[in-house]
Amino acid sequence: MAPARRATEQTDDSGDSGLLAALLDGMDAALAAFAADGTVTHWNHEAERILGWTTAEAVGRTGLTGWAVRKEDANGIEAALAAAMRSPGRQVHEFALLTKDGRRVLLRTQSSAVRGPGGRVVGVYCAFSEVHTQLDLERSVALAEALFEDASWGVVLIDADLRPAVVNAHAGRILGVGRTALLGRPLGELLAQGVEELECALQHVLAEGAPPATAELWVTLRSEGAEFPRRCWRSGFVRLASPLAEEPVPLGVAWLFQDVTDTKRAEQEGSLLRFRARQLHRAGRAAAECPDPAEAAAVHLDFALAGFADHGLVDLATTPLPAPYGAVAEDDAYDACDVGDGAAAPGGTGMPPGSAPGADAGHGTRHGRPRLVRTLASPAGAPGPAERLPATGIPVPYAPRHPVFQAYERRGSVRTGAGPAAPEGWAAARHWPDGTVHGLCVALRSRGRTLGVATFLRTPARRPFDRADADYAEEVAARIAAALDLAGAAALGGAPSAHCR
Numbered sequence: 001m002a003p004a005r006r007a008t009e010q011t012d013d014s015g016d017s018g019l020l021a022a023l024l025d026g027m028d029a030a031l032a033a034f035a036a037d038g039t040v041t042h043w044n045h046e047a048e049r050i051l052g053w054t055t056a057e058a059v060g061r062t063g064l065t066g067w068a069v070r071k072e073d074a075n076g077i078e079a080a081l082a083a084a085m086r087s088p089g090r091q092v093h094e095f096a097l098l099t100k101d102g103r104r105v106l107l108r109t110q111s112s113a114v115r116g117p118g119g120r121v122v123g124v125y126c127a128f129s130e131v132h133t134q135l136d137l138e139r140s141v142a143l144a145e146a147l148f149e150d151a152s153w154g155v156v157l158i159d160a161d162l163r164p165a166v167v168n169a170h171a172g173r174i175l176g177v178g179r180t181a182l183l184g185r186p187l188g189e190l191l192a193q194g195v196e197e198l199e200c201a202l203q204h205v206l207a208e209g210a211p212p213a214t215a216e217l218w219v220t221l222r223s224e225g226a227e228f229p230r231r232c233w234r235s236g237f238v239r240l241a242s243p244l245a246e247e248p249v250p251l252g253v254a255w256l257f258q259d260v261t262d263t264k265r266a267e268q269e270g271s272l273l274r275f276r277a278r279q280l281h282r283a284g285r286a287a288a289e290c291p292d293p294a295e296a297a298a299v300h301l302d303f304a305l306a307g308f309a310d311h312g313l314v315d316l317a318t319t320p321l322p323a324p325y326g327a328v329a330e331d332d333a334y335d336a337c338d339v340g341d342g343a344a345a346p347g348g349t350g351m352p353p354g355s356a357p358g359a360d361a362g363h364g365t366r367h368g369r370p371r372l373v374r375t376l377a378s379p380a381g382a383p384g385p386a387e388r389l390p391a392t393g394i395p396v397p398y399a400p401r402h403p404v405f406q407a408y409e410r411r412g413s414v415r416t417g418a419g420p421a422a423p424e425g426w427a428a429a430r431h432w433p434d435g436t437v438h439g440l441c442v443a444l445r446s447r448g449r450t451l452g453v454a455t456f457l458r459t460p461a462r463r464p465f466d467r468a469d470a471d472y473a474e475e476v477a478a479r480i481a482a483a484l485d486l487a488g489a490a491a492l493g494g495a496p497s498a499h500c501r
Contacts, residue, residue, distance in 0.1 A: 030107075033114065033125040034081065038063040041123065050107070050130060052100030068097050070104075084111035085124045094131060106131045152258075154233075157240070159252040162187060162202055174233075174259055176223045193230070194219030205237040205253045216264070217257075232264040233257040269468070276472050279303050280479075287483065297483035298376055298386040301454070304476040305378060305386075308469070309456035311433050312386060314376035314444070314480060315396060315404060316452035369405055371395040372452060375484070380433040396431055403430075404453040407441035411450055413470040414441045422460070432457055440465040442473045444481035451481050451488075 030047035034040055043058035051068060061067065065074040077095050084091040090112045096104045109128040116122040147155045147168060154171030156164050164182045172179040175190060188195045197217055205211070214236045220229050235257040242249050283303035287296035301312045374396050378386045398404055407414040418426045418437040427436045438458040444451040454477045458465070465473075 027127075029127045029129050031125060031127045032058070033123060034063075035123045036085070036121065038078070038081075040064075042125070047128075050099075050105065050128075051097060064097070070096075070098060081111060081124050081126065084126075085113045085121050087113070095128070097128075108134045154255075154257045154259075156182075156255045156257075157252055158202055158255055160206065160250060162199055165252060171257070174257075176221060190222065192220045192222045198235075201235070201237060202253050202255070205239050206250050210236075210238050216260070230261075231259055232261045234260045272468075275307065279306060280475065283476075283479070287479070293483045293487035294388060297480045297487070298388060300476060300479045300483065301376055301378065301386045304456070304473075308472065309440070310459045310462065311380065311436060311457040312376070312378045313374065313432070313455040313457070314452065314484075315372035315455070316375045316444075316484065317370040317408070317450065318373050318393060318395070369398075369400065370408055372398065372404060372408075375452070376480075398431060399429070403439055403441040404455060407443045407453050408450055411443045411445060413443070413474055415439070415465045415470060416441070417464050427457075435459050438462065438464045440470060440473050442470070442477040444477050444484065446478075446481040446485035449485075451484055454480055 027044055027046060030050050031042065031044045032040060032047055033042035040058050040061050040063075043053070043055045045055075047058070048054050053068065058068075063074070064077060065071060069077055073096055080091065080093050080095075090110045093109050093111065095107050095109055097107055099105055107128040108131050109126050111124055111126045113121050114123040114125055147153075148166065149169060151168055151170055154174050155166075155168040156171050157166040159165045163184050163186060165184075167175075167179045167182045169179065172182065175182065177190070182190065187198060191198065194217055198219070201211075201215060201217070214234050217233050217235050218230055219233060221231065235255060238254040238256070240251040240254055242251055280303075283300050286303070287299045290296040290299060297314070301314065305312050372395055373391075373393060374389050375391075376386050376388060378384070403414045403416045416439045422437045427434055430439070432439065432455070436457040437460050440456045442454045442456075444454055454473070456465070456469075456473055
Protein backbone atom coordinates (compact mmCIF):
# COMPACT_ATOMS: atom_id res chain seq x y z
CA MET A 1 0.00 0.00 0.00
CA ALA A 2 2.85 2.39 0.75
CA PRO A 3 4.30 2.35 -2.81
CA ALA A 4 0.84 2.92 -4.24
CA ARG A 5 0.26 5.90 -1.90
CA ARG A 6 3.64 7.37 -2.84
CA ALA A 7 2.84 6.96 -6.55
CA THR A 8 -0.50 8.71 -6.07
CA GLU A 9 1.16 11.58 -4.21
CA GLN A 10 3.77 11.92 -6.94
CA THR A 11 1.02 11.99 -9.56
CA ASP A 12 -0.84 14.72 -7.61
CA ASP A 13 2.35 16.74 -7.21
CA SER A 14 3.10 16.55 -10.92
CA GLY A 15 -0.47 17.57 -11.70
CA ASP A 16 -0.26 20.55 -9.35
CA SER A 17 3.06 21.55 -10.82
CA GLY A 18 1.67 21.40 -14.34
CA LEU A 19 -1.35 23.45 -13.34
CA LEU A 20 0.87 26.02 -11.63
CA ALA A 21 3.13 26.24 -14.68
CA ALA A 22 0.12 26.73 -16.97
CA LEU A 23 -1.25 29.46 -14.74
CA LEU A 24 2.08 31.25 -14.57
CA ASP A 25 2.61 31.14 -18.32
CA GLY A 26 -0.95 32.35 -18.99
CA MET A 27 -0.61 35.47 -16.86
CA ASP A 28 -0.64 38.88 -18.51
CA ALA A 29 1.96 40.11 -16.03
CA ALA A 30 5.54 38.91 -15.79
CA LEU A 31 6.32 36.94 -12.64
CA ALA A 32 9.50 35.80 -10.95
CA ALA A 33 9.71 33.94 -7.62
CA PHE A 34 12.69 33.60 -5.30
CA ALA A 35 13.46 31.21 -2.47
CA ALA A 36 14.54 32.51 0.90
CA ASP A 37 18.20 32.33 -0.15
CA GLY A 38 17.54 34.37 -3.31
CA THR A 39 17.47 31.49 -5.80
CA VAL A 40 15.12 31.99 -8.75
CA THR A 41 12.42 29.32 -8.56
CA HIS A 42 9.84 30.51 -11.12
CA TRP A 43 10.08 32.56 -14.33
CA ASN A 44 7.04 32.76 -16.55
CA HIS A 45 6.58 33.36 -20.26
CA GLU A 46 5.80 37.10 -19.93
CA ALA A 47 9.04 37.66 -17.98
CA GLU A 48 10.87 35.91 -20.81
CA ARG A 49 9.16 38.20 -23.35
CA ILE A 50 10.08 41.39 -21.52
CA LEU A 51 13.68 40.57 -20.50
CA GLY A 52 14.65 37.98 -23.09
CA TRP A 53 15.92 35.41 -20.56
CA THR A 54 14.29 32.01 -20.97
CA THR A 55 12.94 30.00 -18.06
CA ALA A 56 15.81 27.51 -18.35
CA GLU A 57 18.32 30.36 -18.25
CA ALA A 58 16.73 32.10 -15.26
CA VAL A 59 15.55 29.35 -12.91
CA GLY A 60 18.29 28.17 -10.56
CA ARG A 61 20.34 31.38 -10.59
CA THR A 62 21.06 33.04 -7.26
CA GLY A 63 19.74 36.58 -7.27
CA LEU A 64 19.60 38.92 -10.26
CA THR A 65 22.99 40.56 -9.90
CA GLY A 66 25.32 40.27 -12.86
CA TRP A 67 22.82 39.06 -15.42
CA ALA A 68 19.45 40.83 -14.96
CA VAL A 69 20.57 43.75 -12.81
CA ARG A 70 23.58 46.03 -13.00
CA LYS A 71 25.91 45.86 -9.98
CA GLU A 72 25.19 49.54 -9.28
CA ASP A 73 21.45 48.76 -8.91
CA ALA A 74 21.73 45.39 -7.17
CA ASN A 75 21.84 46.56 -3.55
CA GLY A 76 18.62 48.57 -3.83
CA ILE A 77 16.72 45.75 -5.53
CA GLU A 78 17.90 43.07 -3.09
CA ALA A 79 16.99 45.33 -0.15
CA ALA A 80 13.50 45.86 -1.58
CA LEU A 81 12.94 42.11 -2.03
CA ALA A 82 14.19 41.41 1.49
CA ALA A 83 11.84 44.06 2.87
CA ALA A 84 8.92 42.46 1.02
CA MET A 85 9.71 39.15 2.72
CA ARG A 86 9.50 40.79 6.14
CA SER A 87 6.45 43.01 5.53
CA PRO A 88 2.78 42.03 5.23
CA GLY A 89 0.91 42.85 2.05
CA ARG A 90 2.32 43.97 -1.28
CA GLN A 91 5.19 46.35 -1.86
CA VAL A 92 5.25 48.47 -5.05
CA HIS A 93 8.59 49.61 -6.50
CA GLU A 94 10.12 50.67 -9.80
CA PHE A 95 13.28 48.85 -10.83
CA ALA A 96 15.60 49.09 -13.81
CA LEU A 97 16.46 45.57 -15.03
CA LEU A 98 18.68 44.39 -17.85
CA THR A 99 17.47 42.53 -20.90
CA LYS A 100 19.43 39.74 -22.44
CA ASP A 101 20.76 42.06 -25.16
CA GLY A 102 21.98 44.59 -22.56
CA ARG A 103 19.21 47.18 -22.61
CA ARG A 104 17.81 48.69 -19.42
CA VAL A 105 14.07 48.47 -18.95
CA LEU A 106 12.18 50.40 -16.28
CA LEU A 107 9.68 48.08 -14.60
CA ARG A 108 6.96 48.56 -12.03
CA THR A 109 6.94 45.65 -9.58
CA GLN A 110 4.63 44.32 -6.93
CA SER A 111 6.39 42.08 -4.39
CA SER A 112 4.95 39.95 -1.60
CA ALA A 113 6.23 37.24 0.73
CA VAL A 114 5.43 33.57 0.09
CA ARG A 115 4.60 31.62 3.24
CA GLY A 116 4.65 27.91 3.84
CA PRO A 117 2.07 25.72 5.62
CA GLY A 118 3.25 26.84 9.06
CA GLY A 119 3.27 30.52 8.20
CA ARG A 120 7.02 30.59 7.81
CA VAL A 121 8.38 32.79 5.00
CA VAL A 122 9.83 30.54 2.31
CA GLY A 123 10.42 33.12 -0.41
CA VAL A 124 9.09 36.11 -2.30
CA TYR A 125 7.36 36.56 -5.61
CA CYS A 126 7.69 39.61 -7.83
CA ALA A 127 5.10 40.50 -10.50
CA PHE A 128 6.25 43.19 -12.90
CA SER A 129 5.42 44.95 -16.14
CA GLU A 130 6.93 47.74 -18.19
CA VAL A 131 6.24 51.15 -16.72
CA HIS A 132 4.81 52.63 -19.92
CA THR A 133 2.39 49.71 -20.22
CA GLN A 134 1.26 50.22 -16.66
CA LEU A 135 0.91 53.94 -17.23
CA ASP A 136 -1.22 53.31 -20.32
CA LEU A 137 -3.47 51.07 -18.26
CA GLU A 138 -3.73 53.60 -15.46
CA ARG A 139 -4.50 56.39 -17.93
CA SER A 140 -7.22 54.28 -19.51
CA VAL A 141 -8.79 53.56 -16.14
CA ALA A 142 -8.50 57.21 -15.09
CA LEU A 143 -10.04 58.35 -18.38
CA ALA A 144 -12.95 55.96 -17.98
CA GLU A 145 -13.59 57.12 -14.44
CA ALA A 146 -13.42 60.79 -15.46
CA LEU A 147 -15.81 60.27 -18.38
CA PHE A 148 -18.35 58.64 -16.13
CA GLU A 149 -18.06 61.19 -13.35
CA ASP A 150 -16.89 64.65 -14.43
CA ALA A 151 -17.23 64.82 -18.22
CA SER A 152 -19.16 67.72 -19.76
CA TRP A 153 -20.34 65.36 -22.53
CA GLY A 154 -22.99 62.73 -22.04
CA VAL A 155 -21.49 59.23 -22.23
CA VAL A 156 -23.60 56.09 -22.54
CA LEU A 157 -22.26 52.59 -23.13
CA ILE A 158 -24.74 50.69 -25.31
CA ASP A 159 -24.53 46.90 -25.32
CA ALA A 160 -24.96 44.72 -28.39
CA ASP A 161 -28.73 44.59 -27.73
CA LEU A 162 -28.89 48.39 -28.06
CA ARG A 163 -29.68 48.92 -24.39
CA PRO A 164 -27.79 51.28 -22.05
CA ALA A 165 -25.25 49.43 -19.89
CA VAL A 166 -23.41 52.35 -18.23
CA VAL A 167 -24.53 56.00 -18.07
CA ASN A 168 -22.50 58.93 -16.79
CA ALA A 169 -23.87 61.74 -14.62
CA HIS A 170 -24.11 64.32 -17.42
CA ALA A 171 -26.08 61.95 -19.67
CA GLY A 172 -28.48 61.25 -16.84
CA ARG A 173 -29.14 64.97 -16.44
CA ILE A 174 -29.70 65.46 -20.18
CA LEU A 175 -32.05 62.48 -20.40
CA GLY A 176 -33.92 63.65 -17.32
CA VAL A 177 -33.80 60.33 -15.42
CA GLY A 178 -31.51 58.68 -12.92
CA ARG A 179 -28.38 56.88 -14.05
CA THR A 180 -29.52 53.49 -12.78
CA ALA A 181 -33.06 53.95 -14.11
CA LEU A 182 -31.72 53.92 -17.68
CA LEU A 183 -29.86 50.64 -17.46
CA GLY A 184 -31.27 47.81 -19.55
CA ARG A 185 -34.22 49.83 -20.87
CA PRO A 186 -34.96 50.01 -24.62
CA LEU A 187 -34.14 53.37 -26.16
CA GLY A 188 -37.73 53.65 -27.33
CA GLU A 189 -38.81 54.09 -23.70
CA LEU A 190 -36.60 57.18 -23.42
CA LEU A 191 -37.16 58.86 -26.78
CA ALA A 192 -40.48 59.65 -28.40
CA GLN A 193 -38.88 60.78 -31.69
CA GLY A 194 -35.48 60.11 -33.19
CA VAL A 195 -35.08 56.61 -31.77
CA GLU A 196 -35.00 55.06 -35.27
CA GLU A 197 -32.12 57.31 -36.36
CA LEU A 198 -30.19 56.61 -33.16
CA GLU A 199 -30.61 52.83 -33.37
CA CYS A 200 -29.63 52.89 -37.04
CA ALA A 201 -26.43 54.75 -36.15
CA LEU A 202 -25.63 52.28 -33.36
CA GLN A 203 -26.18 49.27 -35.63
CA HIS A 204 -23.93 50.84 -38.28
CA VAL A 205 -21.14 51.34 -35.72
CA LEU A 206 -21.44 47.76 -34.47
CA ALA A 207 -21.19 46.45 -38.04
CA GLU A 208 -18.82 48.90 -39.73
CA GLY A 209 -17.00 50.79 -36.99
CA ALA A 210 -16.99 54.40 -35.91
CA PRO A 211 -18.11 57.03 -38.46
CA PRO A 212 -15.48 59.58 -39.55
CA ALA A 213 -17.40 62.60 -38.18
CA THR A 214 -19.94 63.48 -35.53
CA ALA A 215 -23.65 63.32 -36.28
CA GLU A 216 -26.41 65.69 -35.19
CA LEU A 217 -29.54 63.89 -34.06
CA TRP A 218 -32.85 65.65 -33.39
CA VAL A 219 -34.78 63.78 -30.70
CA THR A 220 -37.77 64.28 -28.46
CA LEU A 221 -37.70 62.98 -24.89
CA ARG A 222 -40.81 61.30 -23.57
CA SER A 223 -40.44 63.19 -20.29
CA GLU A 224 -39.90 66.55 -22.00
CA GLY A 225 -42.36 69.27 -21.01
CA ALA A 226 -40.62 72.38 -22.32
CA GLU A 227 -41.95 74.74 -24.98
CA PHE A 228 -39.46 73.29 -27.49
CA PRO A 229 -39.41 69.54 -26.78
CA ARG A 230 -37.14 68.68 -29.71
CA ARG A 231 -33.47 68.57 -28.79
CA CYS A 232 -30.38 68.42 -30.98
CA TRP A 233 -27.59 66.15 -29.77
CA ARG A 234 -24.17 66.27 -31.42
CA SER A 235 -23.14 62.63 -31.19
CA GLY A 236 -19.98 60.62 -31.66
CA PHE A 237 -19.79 56.83 -31.64
CA VAL A 238 -16.94 54.42 -30.85
CA ARG A 239 -17.15 50.65 -31.22
CA LEU A 240 -15.89 48.73 -28.18
CA ALA A 241 -14.09 45.41 -28.54
CA SER A 242 -12.67 43.10 -25.89
CA PRO A 243 -8.87 43.38 -25.58
CA LEU A 244 -8.73 39.82 -24.18
CA ALA A 245 -10.23 38.04 -27.18
CA GLU A 246 -8.01 36.69 -29.93
CA GLU A 247 -10.45 38.04 -32.53
CA PRO A 248 -12.23 41.38 -32.05
CA VAL A 249 -15.62 40.75 -30.51
CA PRO A 250 -17.82 43.89 -30.25
CA LEU A 251 -18.91 44.56 -26.70
CA GLY A 252 -21.12 47.47 -27.67
CA VAL A 253 -20.86 51.14 -28.57
CA ALA A 254 -19.69 54.14 -26.59
CA TRP A 255 -22.11 56.95 -27.40
CA LEU A 256 -20.81 60.44 -26.57
CA PHE A 257 -23.20 63.34 -27.09
CA GLN A 258 -23.67 66.98 -26.22
CA ASP A 259 -26.85 69.05 -26.24
CA VAL A 260 -26.37 71.79 -28.88
CA THR A 261 -30.03 72.73 -29.21
CA ASP A 262 -29.52 76.39 -28.32
CA THR A 263 -26.63 76.74 -30.77
CA LYS A 264 -28.52 75.06 -33.61
CA ARG A 265 -31.64 77.12 -32.96
CA ALA A 266 -29.56 80.30 -32.98
CA GLU A 267 -28.01 79.22 -36.30
CA GLN A 268 -31.43 78.44 -37.76
CA GLU A 269 -32.91 81.70 -36.53
CA GLY A 270 -29.97 83.65 -37.97
CA SER A 271 -30.31 81.89 -41.30
CA LEU A 272 -34.06 82.53 -41.30
CA LEU A 273 -33.58 86.22 -40.51
CA ARG A 274 -31.05 86.58 -43.33
CA PHE A 275 -33.41 84.86 -45.77
CA ARG A 276 -36.34 87.04 -44.77
CA ALA A 277 -34.25 90.21 -44.98
CA ARG A 278 -33.23 89.22 -48.53
CA GLN A 279 -36.88 88.54 -49.39
CA LEU A 280 -37.92 91.96 -48.13
CA HIS A 281 -35.12 93.58 -50.13
CA ARG A 282 -36.04 91.70 -53.30
CA ALA A 283 -39.73 92.47 -52.78
CA GLY A 284 -38.97 96.16 -52.40
CA ARG A 285 -36.89 96.20 -55.58
CA ALA A 286 -39.58 94.35 -57.53
CA ALA A 287 -42.42 96.50 -56.15
CA ALA A 288 -40.54 99.66 -57.10
CA GLU A 289 -40.85 98.63 -60.76
CA CYS A 290 -44.63 98.24 -60.60
CA PRO A 291 -46.54 101.22 -62.07
CA ASP A 292 -49.69 100.26 -60.15
CA PRO A 293 -49.43 100.40 -56.31
CA ALA A 294 -52.02 97.63 -56.02
CA GLU A 295 -49.78 95.42 -58.15
CA ALA A 296 -46.88 96.31 -55.84
CA ALA A 297 -48.96 95.10 -52.88
CA ALA A 298 -49.49 91.77 -54.65
CA VAL A 299 -45.72 91.53 -55.26
CA HIS A 300 -45.04 92.03 -51.56
CA LEU A 301 -47.52 89.27 -50.75
CA ASP A 302 -45.92 86.87 -53.25
CA PHE A 303 -42.41 87.37 -51.89
CA ALA A 304 -43.64 87.00 -48.30
CA LEU A 305 -45.16 83.56 -48.93
CA ALA A 306 -41.85 81.98 -50.00
CA GLY A 307 -40.76 79.70 -47.17
CA PHE A 308 -43.23 81.35 -44.82
CA ALA A 309 -46.84 80.38 -45.57
CA ASP A 310 -48.90 78.37 -48.05
CA HIS A 311 -51.65 80.92 -48.63
CA GLY A 312 -52.03 84.68 -48.30
CA LEU A 313 -55.18 86.80 -48.21
CA VAL A 314 -55.73 90.56 -48.02
CA ASP A 315 -59.10 91.98 -46.91
CA LEU A 316 -59.74 95.72 -46.99
CA ALA A 317 -62.25 97.54 -44.81
CA THR A 318 -64.95 99.51 -46.64
CA THR A 319 -67.55 102.03 -45.46
CA PRO A 320 -70.95 102.72 -46.99
CA LEU A 321 -70.64 106.49 -47.51
CA PRO A 322 -67.77 108.50 -48.97
CA ALA A 323 -66.14 111.36 -47.08
CA PRO A 324 -63.78 114.08 -48.19
CA TYR A 325 -60.10 113.41 -48.00
CA GLY A 326 -58.68 114.24 -44.57
CA ALA A 327 -62.04 114.24 -42.78
CA VAL A 328 -61.65 112.89 -39.25
CA ALA A 329 -64.63 112.03 -37.10
CA GLU A 330 -64.76 113.64 -33.69
CA ASP A 331 -64.65 110.31 -31.89
CA ASP A 332 -61.55 109.34 -33.86
CA ALA A 333 -59.52 112.52 -33.45
CA TYR A 334 -57.08 110.75 -31.18
CA ASP A 335 -57.37 107.27 -32.74
CA ALA A 336 -55.88 108.62 -35.96
CA CYS A 337 -52.59 109.34 -34.18
CA ASP A 338 -52.49 106.17 -32.04
CA VAL A 339 -50.54 103.43 -33.75
CA GLY A 340 -49.89 101.18 -30.76
CA ASP A 341 -51.14 97.60 -30.61
CA GLY A 342 -53.89 96.56 -28.28
CA ALA A 343 -56.23 99.59 -28.63
CA ALA A 344 -59.81 98.66 -27.92
CA ALA A 345 -61.38 100.85 -30.64
CA PRO A 346 -58.99 101.63 -33.51
CA GLY A 347 -59.89 104.02 -36.32
CA GLY A 348 -59.11 103.20 -39.91
CA THR A 349 -59.74 103.84 -43.55
CA GLY A 350 -59.73 101.23 -46.23
CA MET A 351 -61.11 100.54 -49.64
CA PRO A 352 -60.56 98.21 -52.56
CA PRO A 353 -58.11 99.54 -55.14
CA GLY A 354 -59.70 102.03 -57.48
CA SER A 355 -62.49 103.10 -55.12
CA ALA A 356 -62.69 106.26 -53.10
CA PRO A 357 -61.96 106.10 -49.37
CA GLY A 358 -65.06 105.93 -47.22
CA ALA A 359 -65.84 107.49 -43.90
CA ASP A 360 -63.60 106.54 -41.04
CA ALA A 361 -63.85 102.80 -40.56
CA GLY A 362 -63.31 103.20 -36.85
CA HIS A 363 -67.06 103.65 -36.45
CA GLY A 364 -67.46 100.11 -37.66
CA THR A 365 -65.63 98.84 -34.61
CA ARG A 366 -67.58 101.05 -32.20
CA HIS A 367 -71.09 100.46 -33.58
CA GLY A 368 -70.53 97.22 -35.54
CA ARG A 369 -67.94 95.06 -37.22
CA PRO A 370 -66.02 96.47 -40.23
CA ARG A 371 -67.00 95.28 -43.69
CA LEU A 372 -63.95 93.37 -44.97
CA VAL A 373 -63.78 92.82 -48.73
CA ARG A 374 -61.37 90.28 -50.23
CA THR A 375 -58.88 92.21 -52.38
CA LEU A 376 -55.83 89.97 -52.89
CA ALA A 377 -55.53 86.19 -52.62
CA SER A 378 -52.92 83.59 -53.52
CA PRO A 379 -54.16 80.68 -55.66
CA ALA A 380 -55.79 78.00 -53.52
CA GLY A 381 -54.92 75.13 -55.88
CA ALA A 382 -51.61 75.25 -57.74
CA PRO A 383 -48.78 77.64 -56.82
CA GLY A 384 -48.82 80.98 -58.57
CA PRO A 385 -48.73 84.74 -58.09
CA ALA A 386 -51.28 86.48 -55.91
CA GLU A 387 -54.39 87.56 -57.77
CA ARG A 388 -56.20 90.89 -57.57
CA LEU A 389 -59.88 90.13 -57.14
CA PRO A 390 -62.64 92.22 -58.73
CA ALA A 391 -63.78 95.14 -56.60
CA THR A 392 -67.31 93.84 -55.98
CA GLY A 393 -67.68 95.49 -52.60
CA ILE A 394 -69.26 92.31 -51.18
CA PRO A 395 -67.80 91.63 -47.72
CA VAL A 396 -66.54 88.22 -46.65
CA PRO A 397 -69.08 86.68 -44.21
CA TYR A 398 -66.70 86.19 -41.31
CA ALA A 399 -68.08 85.02 -37.94
CA PRO A 400 -68.27 87.67 -35.16
CA ARG A 401 -65.20 86.41 -33.24
CA HIS A 402 -63.14 85.67 -36.33
CA PRO A 403 -59.35 86.31 -35.96
CA VAL A 404 -59.47 88.98 -38.67
CA PHE A 405 -61.80 91.10 -36.53
CA GLN A 406 -59.60 90.57 -33.49
CA ALA A 407 -56.50 91.69 -35.43
CA TYR A 408 -58.43 94.69 -36.79
CA GLU A 409 -59.55 95.76 -33.32
CA ARG A 410 -56.14 95.21 -31.72
CA ARG A 411 -54.22 96.89 -34.55
CA GLY A 412 -51.72 94.06 -34.36
CA SER A 413 -51.39 90.35 -35.07
CA VAL A 414 -53.45 87.36 -33.94
CA ARG A 415 -52.32 83.75 -34.19
CA THR A 416 -54.73 80.84 -34.34
CA GLY A 417 -54.60 77.11 -35.02
CA ALA A 418 -56.76 74.01 -35.29
CA GLY A 419 -54.75 72.08 -32.70
CA PRO A 420 -53.17 68.62 -32.96
CA ALA A 421 -56.42 67.00 -34.13
CA ALA A 422 -57.87 69.48 -36.63
CA PRO A 423 -61.66 69.13 -36.76
CA GLU A 424 -63.22 68.65 -40.15
CA GLY A 425 -64.32 71.88 -41.75
CA TRP A 426 -62.18 74.08 -39.51
CA ALA A 427 -60.77 76.09 -42.44
CA ALA A 428 -64.07 76.27 -44.33
CA ALA A 429 -65.85 77.68 -41.27
CA ARG A 430 -63.35 80.56 -41.30
CA HIS A 431 -63.59 81.07 -45.09
CA TRP A 432 -60.00 79.99 -45.59
CA PRO A 433 -58.65 77.53 -48.20
CA ASP A 434 -59.14 73.85 -47.43
CA GLY A 435 -56.29 72.09 -45.67
CA THR A 436 -55.08 75.06 -43.64
CA VAL A 437 -54.62 74.49 -39.91
CA HIS A 438 -52.54 77.51 -38.80
CA GLY A 439 -53.50 81.14 -39.30
CA LEU A 440 -51.87 84.51 -38.67
CA CYS A 441 -53.95 87.69 -39.11
CA VAL A 442 -52.18 91.06 -39.17
CA ALA A 443 -53.73 94.51 -39.28
CA LEU A 444 -52.81 96.68 -42.29
CA ARG A 445 -51.72 100.01 -40.82
CA SER A 446 -50.79 103.11 -42.81
CA ARG A 447 -50.79 106.82 -41.91
CA GLY A 448 -52.26 106.07 -38.49
CA ARG A 449 -55.23 104.16 -39.94
CA THR A 450 -56.20 100.49 -40.14
CA LEU A 451 -56.92 99.72 -43.80
CA GLY A 452 -57.79 96.06 -43.39
CA VAL A 453 -56.25 92.71 -42.48
CA ALA A 454 -53.65 90.45 -44.13
CA THR A 455 -53.96 86.72 -43.38
CA PHE A 456 -51.19 84.13 -43.75
CA LEU A 457 -52.12 80.45 -43.65
CA ARG A 458 -50.17 77.22 -43.25
CA THR A 459 -50.99 73.58 -43.91
CA PRO A 460 -50.17 70.69 -41.51
CA ALA A 461 -46.78 70.24 -43.21
CA ARG A 462 -45.58 73.43 -41.51
CA ARG A 463 -45.26 74.27 -37.83
CA PRO A 464 -47.58 76.79 -36.13
CA PHE A 465 -46.79 80.48 -36.33
CA ASP A 466 -44.63 81.90 -33.53
CA ARG A 467 -43.74 85.37 -32.31
CA ALA A 468 -40.88 85.74 -34.81
CA ASP A 469 -43.30 84.86 -37.63
CA ALA A 470 -45.71 87.51 -36.37
CA ASP A 471 -42.93 90.14 -36.40
CA TYR A 472 -42.08 89.27 -40.00
CA ALA A 473 -45.76 89.30 -41.01
CA GLU A 474 -46.21 92.74 -39.44
CA GLU A 475 -43.27 94.06 -41.49
CA VAL A 476 -44.76 92.63 -44.67
CA ALA A 477 -48.21 93.96 -43.75
CA ALA A 478 -46.80 97.47 -43.31
CA ARG A 479 -45.42 97.39 -46.85
CA ILE A 480 -48.65 96.00 -48.28
CA ALA A 481 -50.64 98.65 -46.42
CA ALA A 482 -48.43 101.45 -47.71
CA ALA A 483 -48.89 100.24 -51.30
CA LEU A 484 -52.67 99.89 -50.94
CA ASP A 485 -52.91 103.28 -49.26
CA LEU A 486 -51.00 104.75 -52.19
CA ALA A 487 -53.40 103.01 -54.57
CA GLY A 488 -56.33 104.64 -52.79
CA ALA A 489 -54.66 108.05 -52.84
CA ALA A 490 -53.95 107.65 -56.56
CA ALA A 491 -57.64 106.90 -57.13
CA LEU A 492 -58.41 110.34 -55.63
CA GLY A 493 -56.04 112.15 -57.92
CA GLY A 494 -52.86 112.06 -55.84
CA ALA A 495 -54.00 113.33 -52.49
CA PRO A 496 -51.22 114.45 -50.15
CA SER A 497 -50.01 112.37 -47.23
CA ALA A 498 -51.84 112.62 -43.92
CA HIS A 499 -50.05 113.89 -40.82
CA CYS A 500 -50.69 112.93 -37.23
CA ARG A 501 -50.16 115.40 -34.48
